[in-house]
Every structure is written in C-alpha cells, then in structure tokens.
Amino acid sequence: MTRIAVLADIHGNADALAAVLADIETQGITRMVNLGDCFSGPLAPAETWDMLAARPMPTVRGNHDRFLIEQTPERMGRSDLAAHEDLPGAALEWLRGLPPVLEMDDLFLCHAVPGDDLTYWLDRVTPEGHVALRGAGEVAELAGGVTRPVILCGHTHVPRLVRLASGQMVLNPGSVGCPAYSDTLPVPHRVEMASPEARYAILDPAPGGYAVSFRALPYDPARMAARARARGREDWAQAVLTGRVG
Ligand SMILES: [Fe+2]
Numbered sequence: 001m002t003r004i005a006v007l008a009d010i011h012g013n014a015d016a017l018a019a020v021l022a023d024i025e026t027q028g029i030t031r032m033v034n035l036g037d038c039f040s041g042p043l044a045p046a047e048t049w050d051m052l053a054a055r056p057m058p059t060v061r062g063n064h065d066r067f068l069i070e071q072t073p074e075r076m077g078r079s080d081l082a083a084h085e086d087l088p089g090a091a092l093e094w095l096r097g098l099p100p101v102l103e104m105d106d107l108f109l110c111h112a113v114p115g116d117d118l119t120y121w122l123d124r125v126t127p128e129g130h131v132a133l134r135g136a137g138e139v140a141e142l143a144g145g146v147t148r149p150v151i152l153c154g155h156t157h158v159p160r161l162v163r164l165a166s167g168q169m170v171l172n173p174g175s176v177g178c179p180a181y182s183d184t185l186p187v188p189h190r191v192e193m194a195s196p197e198a199r200y201a202i203l204d205p206a207p208g209g210y211a212v213s214f215r216a217l218p219y220d221p222a223r224m225a226a227r228a229r230a231r232g233r234e235d236w237a238q239a240v241l242t243g244r245v246g
Pocket of ligand 1: 037062063064111117154155156
C-alpha cells in the first residue's frame, strides 16, 4: 500500500489544481486518482486539460464529463457549454474513454454512487433544500455489491468520511476547484464550503486501513474569478472567491 492523493470535481479550475498538484509533490506522493467532473465551468478548462494530460492518473467520468460528450452544444447548460467551447478535441476524446467506475487493489472509484453519476451519496437534500448527512442505512444500501474496503466518491463537493457497518469506508475528498454551487433538483439547494480553498484528500496506509487527511489549500482565485466574469458568470466568480453562492 502506498500513499494516495484523491482528487475530485476540479471543474476547470487550473489554479486550484496547480495548488493541489504542488502540495502533492511537496508531500512526495506519486499515486493519484481523479473522481471526475474535470472541466465544466467558465474557468480554465483547456489549461486544466493540459495539466491532466501531462499527469495520467486513474480517472472516472463525472456527470458533467458525460454531458460534454453526450449532449449537443445547443442542449448544454451554460457551464458545460463554456467548457465545450474551450476544450480541444483530444480532451473530449479522453472523456469518451473514461469508465464510470474503477476497481483497483483495495479501492473502488465512482463519481457519485456506484450505479449512477447523479445521486448524492453521503448527503441528501431535504424537502426544504438543506443538504444534510444521509442516514446509515441509505448510505449502505447505495454501496450495493461493492466489496472493496475503500470507496471513493465525489459529486457533492462536500468532504466526508463515512464508515459503513461492514467496515468499509466511503470517502468524499471535497472539490478541488468549485467550493460552492447551487442546483435546482430535486429542490433548489446550495452547497457552500464558505472558504475558497482548494480541497483534496490523502490516504496514508495505517494499521487496519488508511489514515485520511482532508486538505484545504489557500491559493489566489483572482485569475479564475476574472475568467468567470469575462464569460458573464458572476456566480462562478463569487463561488471561487468566497466559497459561497453569491
Ligand atoms: Fe458531479
């Protein structure tokens, strides 16, 4: 077992990704995994692609990665369209080749839950629009037939470590590049880290499993915010500057 850096939900934030990659290098970590939603958003998708292409790592496809290759530009949401316009064909080709889940050694990788890339796993949205910890039974049920001891997921951008009754852990490292967003389904809700930090997690081999470290790295989000504003996306600018939905 070696140390592993777990990245998710980069969302085209090249400067946050640079901070994370520098931290990983400083720590001497050579093994990385990526849980998807790599590019979507008005930040720096093509730069992010260049950085990821230079550092091949096991990667699963997120829902927004899938939208970029499944939907026509006319049907895309604004954030997906911004990425689609910026990305070279090679990036879209790479997305087409990504698997929805990966299993290797003691790890299971998925974007949201094992069966789909949209369901929130460790959190749920209440009818009032609050994002809250999901009950133990529901979390275990969503693990389905996964038997690997360490299950990695992203999608909600909420860092969490949940231990199942089976002894398996489900880990969400948080989002590298998008610390706040709002969504309308199943009811309007928002996810806010309340800080702009770039987030990821480290798995360190330890007696009985892995020790988990959640990292929250300061970086200067000004350039990403300017790029969002240049595309008319003040909401994204506020998100990367403050970790709050404006
Ligand atoms: Fe997602």
